[in-house]
Amino acid sequence: MEKNGNAHHFWGKFMLPPDDYEIFKFGGNSLKDEERGIKTMLKYFPSYFTEEQLKENIARYNLQTMFDIVKRYFAKEYGYIGTEIELSNLYQSSINSYIYNDSVNPTFIHIDELFESTVMGFLLAMFKWSKDFENPEIYGECFRYILFLMNDVCIFGEMQGMDANHALMNTLNGDIQILQLAEDCYWTIVVFSLAHEIAHAYFASIGRKYTKEHPEKEEYDADMIAYHIVLKIIMEEKGSDTILEEYTYLAPMIYMDFFDLYYYTDRVLYKTVFRGWQHPAPVKRKSRLFAVADNDDYDFDTSDGNHLYSGFLDVYDEFKDQLLMKMEKGKLYKVLRTEKRALMRRRVDNEQKRSNGI
Ligand SMILES: [Zn+2]
Known part of the structure; x- marks a missing residue:
């Protein structure tokens, strides 16, 4: 997930317009509506929050504060002070995050609004599905919602509308435990993504070079650093100032699984095959992350986290099975x-040809 002069896009699917700082930095728009978000929460979780509490929560947990915490850990763990790096957060119709670093303009990290709403919706639905697996109604609703997220939101880059949002909230039916789980995992994923992107800037600052033959090496290294920072924050920021909950320590794996499901859905529905993909597949990245987690340097209680993740994996497998089965039976034509x-594919091919000078 690095964007330099050649504008390669880590997740590789949505080629953005021809490379230009202005387009990346200021392209897109904002669909965020804090007031509406608060109203939604009050409507669906009426007995749990006051408006005041929700506002406090937003002031405490937001992209900018997480960004600052991650930078603080880069200084502490790697002696890297990326003060000049800015944060960009608009809707550019892509769930990708990336860093723009052309060594002329100020470096910035982009976390798309689509990423935020999609990852949160994904976690909510997957955890609810896992919890109420035996309830056929919830099972069906969660499957359909995840399919919608993968198809319309991830593949086509469309922000989910209010109707989809309300459908999800109705499925949750005020389940505060699921909201909590999803929110906690969400912030761990945000920290992981931010740290991954800052790691690219860090490599550039120390002059680390990666060969063109193995561009995936840099991604793995960025993942290692990002996960190290996640685990350090889990271990060191505890008590009343807890930033990341320890039971969310496998959330970065869930994030990889999210991308894996997205590619899987694209393969099953549209026979999309990734050719000439220069970046490692999510499963490969995940197995390297597990190697980090197994390191004895990280010591904390992992049992709740393991339990949560194993429940997640059950529905992850279930989604894959159901999708394939329904596709084969011709039930997904709608x-x-x-x-x-x-x-879309033709457009991407043409842009690739242009950027390769063909
Ligand atoms: Zn990257």
């Missing part, structure tokens, strides 16, 4: 947008 997918 959600297929084959023509649009083909159009």
